Amino acid sequence: MAVVRAEGLVKTFGEGRAARRVLDGASLSVAAGEVVAVVGRSGTGKSTLLHLIGGLDRPEAGSIVVDGVQVTGAGERALSRLRRRRVGFVFQFFHLLPELTGEANVLLAGRVRHARPDAAARGQELIDRLGLRAVAGSLPSQLSGGEQQRFAIARALVNDPAVLLADEPTGNLDVHAGAEVLQLLRAGADEGRAVVMVTHEASAASIADRVLRLERGRLVDA
Ligand SMILES: Nc1ncnc2c1ncn2[C@@H]1O[C@H](COP(=O)(O)OP(=O)(O)O)[C@@H](O)[C@H]1O
Ligand SMILES: [Mg+2]
Numbered sequence: 001m002a003v004v005r006a007e008g009l010v011k012t013f014g015e016g017r018a019a020r021r022v023l024d025g026a027s028l029s030v031a032a033g034e035v036v037a038v039v040g041r042s043g044t045g046k047s048t049l050l051h052l053i054g055g056l057d058r059p060e061a062g063s064i065v066v067d068g069v070q071v072t073g074a075g076e077r078a079l080s081r082l083r084r085r086r087v088g089f090v091f092q093f094f095h096l097l098p099e100l101t102g103e104a105n106v107l108l109a110g111r112v113r114h115a116r117p118d119a120a121a122r123g124q125e126l127i128d129r130l131g132l133r134a135v136a137g138s139l140p141s142q143l144s145g146g147e148q149q150r151f152a153i154a155r156a157l158v159n160d161p162a163v164l165l166a167d168e169p170t171g172n173l174d175v176h177a178g179a180e181v182l183q184l185l186r187a188g189a190d191e192g193r194a195v196v197m198v199t200h201e202a203s204a205a206s207i208a209d210r211v212l213r214l215e216r217g218r219l220v221d222a
Pocket of ligand 2: 046047048167
């Protein structure tokens with residue numbers, strides 16, 4: 001059963017002669033337990049695709065269902081609930097709050113409206129499991145890139161989402177830290193999540209079950 005089902009997505013930026021149709025009929029289906037890597041040149045719309053799936057932005061046409069919830073057509077409150085409960089985001093530049101410790105970044109995501117009741121306990125367990133206990137009290141500026149990304153993954157998992165969306169998650173890491181992050185994403189899928197990972201690195205695609213290429217606004221087998 002597909003956890004992510006996107007069909008016929010269309011997204012245009014700009015207006016009039018400057019209009020650029022970035023997605024033009026993109027379709028994607030991802031099952032529980034599956035990692036799909038999306039590759040493609042810079043500017044082809046990979047980040048845009050993740051934003052649409054995760055309810056951060058809306059397509060002009062097409063439909064998206066995530067974990068049984070119709071994303072397209074959902075109101076702002078429903079989208080907010082979707083983002084917090086069913087979707088975890090991981091970004092290239094980590095996006096941790098700089099004034100909070102790694103641990104506090106993880107726990108904050110479990111304290112927002114619509115968070116899971118057991119999020120704090122999950123957060124502590126994730127900090128242990130991801131090998132972050134010794135640096136839990138450090139600020140992001142005191143952490144290596146790999147540690148920051150592991151905290152970001154713990155944050156993404158704290159509400160036990162059905163879907164993980166990772167946008168070039170290893171793009172700012174050395175080979176070793178990148179490999180660790182890829183294994184964590186793979187483990188996230190093995191626990192039954194659908195993982196969509198945007199990457200331009202062949203090594204990242206190596207943990208994927210399928211690799212798709214975004215080309216002229218559509219996803220094709222790579
Ligand atoms: N919010 C936005 N406003 C205007 N143009 C945008 C916006 N987001 C993305 N774009 C444009 O859409 C195209 C695809 O962007 P993006 O999805 O970030 O590509 P990728 O992640 O594949 O590099 C680019 O030309 C980019 O400039
Ligand atoms: Mg991008």
